[in-house]
Amino acid sequence: PSGLDGTTVDVPTTTFDDIGGLEEPKRELTRAIEWPLVAPELFEDLNIEPPAGVLLYGPPGTGKTLLARAVASSSEANFVAVNGPELMNRYVGESERAVRRVFERARSNSPSVLFFDEVDAIGATRTQDSDSPATERVVSQLLTELDGVEGREGITVLGATNRPRRLDDALLRPGRFDRVVSVPLPDHAARAEIFRIHLADKNTAPFDSDGLAERTDGYTGSDIAAVVREAGLAAIESRLADASDPPATGDGHPAIRIEAEHLRHGL
Numbered sequence: 001p002s003g004l005d006g007t008t009v010d011v012p013t014t015t016f017d018d019i020g021g022l023e024e025p026k027r028e029l030t031r032a033i034e035w036p037l038v039a040p041e042l043f044e045d046l047n048i049e050p051p052a053g054v055l056l057y058g059p060p061g062t063g064k065t066l067l068a069r070a071v072a073s074s075s076e077a078n079f080v081a082v083n084g085p086e087l088m089n090r091y092v093g094e095s096e097r098a099v100r101r102v103f104e105r106a107r108s109n110s111p112s113v114l115f116f117d118e119v120d121a122i123g124a125t126r127t128q129d130s131d132s133p134a135t136e137r138v139v140s141q142l143l144t145e146l147d148g149v150e151g152r153e154g155i156t157v158l159g160a161t162n163r164p165r166r167l168d169d170a171l172l173r174p175g176r177f178d179r180v181v182s183v184p185l186p187d188h189a190a191r192a193e194i195f196r197i198h199l200a201d202k203n204t205a206p207f208d209s210d211g212l213a214e215r216t217d218g219y220t221g222s223d224i225a226a227v228v229r230e231a232g233l234a235a236i237e238s239r240l241a242d243a244s245d246p247p248a249t250g251d252g253h254p255a256i257r258i259e260a261e262h263l264r265h266g267l
């Protein structure tokens with residue numbers, strides 16, 4: 001459900017198995033977010049401070065949002081999502097208050113993962129913005145809230161950005177986004193896995209995931225999802241063209257087959 005403040009709260013069903021590659025970020029998030037949420041007493045007992053916040057950075061479409069949802073799911077935590085640009089634009093002049101409300105929402109839904117997508121829109125370097133007084137106040141509010149998060153109170157803050165250099169340095173200090181995790185483009189093995197994941201629940205002709213990976217160097221996970229969608233639409237098109245009424249379903253009719261022309265849709 002979407003709140004009046006533009007945030008959404010749900011318990012995601014995405015799992016780490018739905019995400020191809022990204023072994024390092026999965027491991028990092030498990031340690032930094034899942035463990036403190038599911039076994040806070042161990043952190044207490046061993047006197048280990050969990051990170052206050054984790055920042056995911058990498059190109060668009062590489063799976064940052066998926067990772068965030070998956071770790072909320074594996075932690076059995078609520079997922080409270082906030083879009084940075086939306087928070088800044090929708091509440092012009094009131095973004096400061098919106099930041100405060102978002103943290104309240106995360107607290108009242110604890111255990112929770114509070115996810116700021118495109119966090120750089122909020123935390124852009126204060127001096128680099130023309131409307132700096134407003135930006136300045138929003139950033140300081142965000143800093144205040146982050147400082148108020150005790151890792152042990154059942155909320156963890158996760159941020160995602162494509163432009164980590166735009167982030168205000170103050171956000172990266174200890175006790176804030178103090179773990180920075182890279183979410184890179186998928187390599188060959190990861191692309192093959194992403195094709196397998198996206199084709200697994202579909203009616204597909206036999207396919208060669210290695211061959212597909214070979215031909216999609218530089219594609220993101222989201223590009224691969226677009227390729228699969230395009231191939232799916234082509235299969236629907238050819239069934240509709242089969243002149244049968246109603247459209248043909250089931251065995252003997254064209255299944256999804258990824259052709260060269262569909263690959264172009266990724267990029």
Ligand code: ATP
Binds near residue numbers: 020160194
């Ligand atoms: P943005 O920076 O644009 O918000 P993002 O990094 O958050 O992008 P996601 O929203 O997580 O990217 O990914 C978009 C879609 O691309 C996903 O819903 C999924 O279908 C697909 N996708 C991306 N990465 C992967 C992956 N590693 N494994 C499987 N699917 C992926």
